Amino acid sequence: MxxxxxxxxxxxxxxxxxxxxxxxxxxxxxxxxxxxxxxxxxxxxxxxxxxxxxxxxxxxxxxxFEYGITPDTFDVQSGVISRRSREIPYGRIQNVDVARGVVQRLLGLAVVSIETAGGGNTEATLRFVSESEADRLQHQIRRRTAEIKDRQRSRERDTETDQRGESTDATPGSEAPSPDPDPRSEREEHVDPTRVETGYRSRRQRLFDLQSRELLLYSFTTFRPAAIAAVLFVFFLATDTILEYMVTVANPVGGPEDLENGDTGSYGILTVVSMINGLLITYLLSVAYTFATYYDFRLGRVDEDFVYERGLLQRYSGSIPAEKVQSVTVTANPIQRLIGYAGLWIETAGYGPDSSAGSQSAVPFAVRRRVYTFTENLTGVERPKFQKPPTIARRRYLVRYSIVAALFVAVVYGITRISPLEGWYFAAAVFVVVPPAAHLRYVNLGYYVGSDHLVIRRGFWRRRTTVIPYYRIQTLSTRRSIFQRRLGIASLVVDTASSRTFFWATPTIYDVDLEDARDVQGTGRKRLQSALRERARSDDVDISVDFT
Structure with a gap:
């Protein structure tokens, strides 16, 4: 230990x-x-x-606190008063994540986090080990995980051979020849561990590097909600200083000289100027956060695993097992679509996009055609031809957004009744955006039922196109609200084993005809069974680690 x-x-x-x-x-x-x-x-x-x-x-x-690598498990013993011993099988390990902050890099240290499938939680954290020890742990665990996979596949092949041999052994006097020993297994039994590690590191293949131009475009075209929390935190820490700054900035354009002396118009100008400054500061923080997070992003492969590195102040490295991949999602917001760019994200069992600091990004930002090619090569999906929901869904969105707009006007009216502000009727201008909002919601929905994959597209502000292999589907469930039942439509929820975050909901085919939803549900179940049978007969993980 x-x-x-x-x-x-x-x-x-x-x-x-x-x-x-x-x-x-x-x-x-x-x-x-x-x-x-x-x-x-x-x-x-x-x-x-x-x-x-x-x-x-x-x-x-x-x-x-002690840890050690055994042939079958990674063991951790900890606790002062209450002793805790954990044995983590290599087959359950999802990711070995290595984080290096600025101070840690100066001291040559790293934090190693071992994630397991089924929840995306950290099973064990080693704080701190040397950088060389962190690399050793990553490579050793990855190698032993690969060995377990090889042994499982070897046992499956031996089982198939035995089953075939039973039918041929029926002839008297016939005897099946003994299989030749696996030279690779004999060689690995006598190999030096240091040589194994060196060879293992040398087999890393580079797949994608985020270039400087792509990093800048990604930073300036992406908004991180975490920036809002950072701005609010700073505001609560230095409220008086920030208010004085806002008054100083707004005063030259008609704002009050101070918070105590002003009229309705000057306070209105102060409010508008403060909102603009707040949005600008939040946006700049978001740009800085994205730039620091994805600085020097690199994606490669080692055997059947994707490996990545990223980060400026906090350097992360980890792996994504190809056999754990549940679905692949292409994302792009309106600005990124306008300039022809998109991103590619991978979801694995118990480990979703942007969870654990967004470690599942395969291609954060690249030319859209290139991302589509990556997706097709990665999953083997054919180019989808999307089917849209019926036009009655667009009418539903029109009514829904009209109700939201009416509530907004009512809130503004209530504010004017209890404050010096006037002109509540100007808020009615929000109804102008209701029809285009309903249309954009409708045209960005679609689904495609392929031979091996189900493809779902949804979202305008962040369009997400998710490719789900049938064998990864856990459940297919039809959901109908009281309003959908009256319109004869339904939504089909497609659940996989990957975890979800607040911003990434379960892939759903929204507002299709009830009969179409039931047809997709039935087709998905049938192809799920056939895909599972086909997968049981093959050792292929159906995910290409050479997708570039």
Whole structure:
């Protein structure tokens, strides 16, 4: 069993020391303010005791944390008071992710996270190990996972051979020749581990690099919702400073001189200027976040796994097992579609897009035709011919968006009744965008029932075209709301084993005729069974790791 890097002991001791000092310190300060029995001077005594206890606990946790690689499992033992032992089979390991921050790279350290299928959670985290140890763990686990796959396939081939041999052995005196030993297995039994690692690293094949021009275009044409949270966080930390800045910026264009002195018009100008500044700052933060996240993005392959590296301040590297791929999604927002670009994302079992810092991006940004070619080569899907929902769906969207617009006008009217603002009727202009919004929602929907894949397209602001092999489908369910039942339409939900995030809902064929939904459901079930039978007879994972 191995221990973490010695710096881990320092890091754990500092973290526990800070926690051990602050908790009793502030607790005593609070109790002293409400209870006369408690003396505030106790805070320093208990704080020091907590600090020493935290240091001792952090050091004990370091010495009690051990990990090791066995032939079949990756083992982790941890815990000071309650001992925990975990044995993680290589067949369940989804990804070995290595993260290196700026300080960690200066110190030659890394954080290794081992993800498993079935939820996308981190099963084990090694904080910290040396960079060479992180690379060794990645390569060793990947190699042993490949060996397990080879043994499983070998057993399946032996089973098929035995079944065939039973029919030929019926002839008296006939004897099946003994198979020749696998020279590769004999060679691997006596090979030096260092030579294996060197050879394993040398077999990496480069598939895609994100060029500087593509990175800049991707950064400026992508909006990250996390930027909104960052702006709100900064606002709450420095509210007075930010308000003063907004007043200073708005004053030259008609805003108030200060928050206390102003009229309705100046406050309105301040509101508009503040919104514009907020949107601009949020957008620039989003650009910086995307640039730092996907800086120097590289995608390659090692055996049957995709491997990637990315990141400026925080450097990530990991792998995507090809056999775990559930579906492939092409994404593009309106600006990206206008300039002819798109992105390609891979969803794996228990590990969805943009989960765990977006590690499943295969091609973040490239020319759209190139991305479509990648998708066809990766999945083997034929060029889809999409079927659209019936026109009654467009009428449904028109009614839905009209209701939303009416609610918006009602809210604005209510605000004008309780504030100095006037002209609520200007909000009625929102009804102008209702018809084009309903039309854009309708024209961006479509589905294609292929021979081996189901393809679903939806979304305008971020159009997503998802290619799902039939053998990856978990369930096909028809969903109908009370309004859909009245219109005779339904939505078909196609669920796979991949996890979903708040921004990536389960692929759904929206608002098609009920009979069409039932036909697709029946066809999908039949082709699912045939695809499973075909897959059982073949060792192919149906995903091409040479998709470029």
């Amino acid at each position: 191995n221990r973490l890097h010695p710096f881990s002991a320092v890091s754990m001791a500092l973290q526990r020391a800070i926690t051990g000092f602050t908790l009793p310190f502030f607790l005593v300060i609070f109790l002293a303010s409400v209870v006369d029995v408690v003396d505030a001077s106790w805070a320093f005594v208990l704080g020091v005791i907590g600090l020493l206890a935290g240091v001792a606990y952090g050091l004990a946790y370091y010495y009690r």
